[in-house]
Amino acid sequence: MMRPPDSTRTGAGSRWTLSTASEIADAVREGKASAEEVTRAFLAHADRTSDRLGTWLHRMPEEALRAARAVDLKRTGGARLGALAGVPIAIKDNIAIRGIPTTCGSKILEGYRPPYDAHVIERLREADAIVVGKTNCDEFAMGSSTENSAYHPTRNPWDPSRVPGGSSGGSAAAVAAREAPLALGSDTGGSVRQPAAFCGVYGLKPTYGAVSRYGLVAFASSLDQIGPFARTARDTALAYNAIAGPDARDMTSRAEAKPVDLAALDRGLQGLTFGVPRELLEGDGLAPEIRSCFDATAEAFRAHGARLVDVSLPNAKYSIATYYLIAPAEASSNLARYDGVRFGLRAPAKDLREMYEKTRRQGFGREVRRRILLGTYALSAGYYDAYYLRAQKVRTLIRADFMKALGAADALLLPVTPTTAFGIGEKVEDPLAMYLNDIFSIPASLAGVPALSFPAGFGPTGLPIGLQLVGRPFAEETLLRAARAHEGWNDASKKAPPIATEAAA
Amino acid sequence: MPIDAGTVEKIAALARLELDPAERERLVRELQAILSYVEQLQAVDVTGIEPTSQVTEGDPPPLRADVAGPCDVRDEVLAQAPDRDGDYFRVPKVV
Numbered sequence: 001m002m003r004p005p006d007s008t009r010t011g012a013g014s015r016w017t018l019s020t021a022s023e024i025a026d027a028v029r030e031g032k033a034s035a036e037e038v039t040r041a042f043l044a045h046a047d048r049t050s051d052r053l054g055t056w057l058h059r060m061p062e063e064a065l066r067a068a069r070a071v072d073l074k075r076t077g078g079a080r081l082g083a084l085a086g087v088p089i090a091i092k093d094n095i096a097i098r099g100i101p102t103t104c105g106s107k108i109l110e111g112y113r114p115p116y117d118a119h120v121i122e123r124l125r126e127a128d129a130i131v132v133g134k135t136n137c138d139e140f141a142m143g144s145s146t147e148n149s150a151y152h153p154t155r156n157p158w159d160p161s162r163v164p165g166g167s168s169g170g171s172a173a174a175v176a177a178r179e180a181p182l183a184l185g186s187d188t189g190g191s192v193r194q195p196a197a198f199c200g201v202y203g204l205k206p207t208y209g210a211v212s213r214y215g216l217v218a219f220a221s222s223l224d225q226i227g228p229f230a231r232t233a234r235d236t237a238l239a240y241n242a243i244a245g246p247d248a249r250d251m252t253s254r255a256e257a258k259p260v261d262l263a264a265l266d267r268g269l270q271g272l273t274f275g276v277p278r279e280l281l282e283g284d285g286l287a288p289e290i291r292s293c294f295d296a297t298a299e300a301f302r303a304h305g306a307r308l309v310d311v312s313l314p315n316a317k318y319s320i321a322t323y324y325l326i327a328p329a330e331a332s333s334n335l336a337r338y339d340g341v342r343f344g345l346r347a348p349a350k351d352l353r354e355m356y357e358k359t360r361r362q363g364f365g366r367e368v369r370r371r372i373l374l375g376t377y378a379l380s381a382g383y384y385d386a387y388y389l390r391a392q393k394v395r396t397l398i399r400a401d402f403m404k405a406l407g408a409a410d411a412l413l414l415p416v417t418p419t420t421a422f423g424i425g426e427k428v429e430d431p432l433a434m435y436l437n438d439i440f441s442i443p444a445s446l447a448g449v450p451a452l453s454f455p456a457g458f459g460p461t462g463l464p465i466g467l468q469l470v471g472r473p474f475a476e477e478t479l480l481r482a483a484r485a486h487e488g489w490n491d492a493s494k495k496a497p498p499i500a501t502e503a504a505a
Numbered sequence: 506m507p508i509d510a511g512t513v514e515k516i517a518a519l520a521r522l523e524l525d526p527a528e529r530e531r532l533v534r535e536l537q538a539i540l541s542y543v544e545q546l547q548a549v550d551v552t553g554i555e556p557t558s559q560v561t562e563g564d565p566p567p568l569r570a571d572v573a574g575p576c577d578v579r580d581e582v583l584a585q586a587p588d589r590d591g592d593y594f595r596v597p598k599v600v
Binding site: 099 | 508512513516517519520521522523524528532535536538539540542543545546547549551554555556557558559560561562563564565566567568569578581582585586587588594596597598599600
């Protein structure tokens with residue numbers, strides 16, 4: 001095969017890796033860049049950085065270059081290219097791509113190659129995006145640090161001794177380190193928003209029903225939602241538009257999920273009201289640097305024309321308890337399918353029952369086993385009413401709080417996480433302490449409403465701080481419009497970790 | 506509600522998960538800590554409140570016509586089998 005000139009050595013590589021998805025798509029559509037040269041630039045950059053970060057579980061350089069060349073041929077053939085023309089995108093490893101390993105970060109799926117594409121993969125290809133690989137994640141998306149991957153941890157691009165967050169930690173780290181301008185993750189209780197905050201990028205959890213989960217490996221089906229990571233509000237909107245909308249293969253998907261009007265993102269904050277849930281902020285454990293970033297951001301929203309009102313979410317404090325009954329209960333049911341019969345790992349055994357028990361013991365990691373048992377307990381005879389059914393009733397109260405607050409405000413402003421990124425190994429031995437970090441992300445998941453994590457500042461040691469906008473069902477546009485306005489006066493999203501900009505060796 | 510080694514053993518059997526004794530002891534402690542935490546839900550007044558099993562606004566997509574579509578992935582699916590006998594998945598002795 002003929003080797004093309006090494007674009008990174010000429011400096012053209014960094015030009016593309018530091019570009020936004022919008023800039024890349026415009027350049028490719030106008031013929032100012034080829035999808036192939038853009039893809040090569042990102043692949044070459046990731047060649048240098050990804051081993052240090054542990055971003056990927058499976059990279060797809062050959063498939064990516066083939067797809068890129070096909071996009072270039074399409075353009076030279078005179079066809080109109082899609083909204084993500086030539087834009088490389090990283091995919092969390094719990095989203096199916098036909099013929100490509102999909103492990104969910106689990107040994108039980110080692111070697112599994114799905115015989116079909118997820119709906120979002122079909123949509124990305126229709127938009128002429130270039131899938132460049134599968135990113136690391138906590139096993140079956142269970143975790144907040146990506147330390148629960150059965151393969152290796154992922155490191156935070158801002159500080160390799162710290163976690164990138166989770167469970168979509170590989171996707172967040174890939175975008176922060178400029179290994180891809182866009183990524184997809186999945187968010188069940190904060191798994192897009194929390195790693196976005198820890199890595200200093202945008203992360204959107206769409207409204208429940210906005211994006212088809214066909215081809216997303218199920219964790220907790222009443223909560224799971226696929227969402228994009230990006231480095232600008234506009235890029236987040238582009239990626240959301242590419243994947244949102246109804247799909248006959250997911251009966252929870254909804255036609256109400258309309259594309260975001262990109263022109264409307266520039267309307268500013270005039271006329272918008274933001275709710276501040278005071279009692280959630282007064283809880284224990286909110287780090288002073290997050291609190292001061294929150295206060296400064298709220299004040300800046302007001303200074304730029306927004307109205308701020310206090311709102312109350314009195315039942316939000318029950319969110320973690322509610323979530324850690326509902327999600328494990330649904331997981332214990334969804335993960336019953338991993339039995340060693342048809343695909344993935346099978347442990348040798350003398351009979352069928354022993355095969356199930358040994359396969360699941362060897363194939364699932366500690367956190368997954370813990371949640372399966374917790375969920376099995378919550379659903380078991382004698383405890384169902386006290387645990388699972390009661391949690392579902394409290395969920396009704398939490399959702400009602402949100403709908404009331406969102407009647408008085410266009411969106412809510414709150415933190416994403418109580419602290420900046422914690423150290424690798426710091427919380428891994430205390431599952432409850434890990435769960436308690438999810439207090440700001442879980443409520444919107446239970447309520448089924450959209451929520452956006454946006455870069456808002458940095459702590460005293462230079463770690464990113466993200467804040468969160470939570471909106472009315474299918475009002476993703478309002479969240480992205482507010483984040484776009486914030487981008488106009490705040491440069492947190494424009495800073496890159498050193499590893500993202502280091503020159504080719 | 507206190508949880509003991511016997512309860513963990515029982516739910517592990519329901520979930521078809523093999524446990525070794527050390528893990529069983531650790532799980533007693535970990536599950537007890539989590540269950541003590543979720544105990545706070547018992548204090549919430551849920552009288553007359555309907556459970557939410559799923560939050561979906563709007564209408565589901567229309568049902569497709571009830572006709573068989575093509576599905577040409579049989580070889581791909583069978584190729585993933587840990588053990589097979591022709592077109593069958595083979596498993597160890599059932600009883």
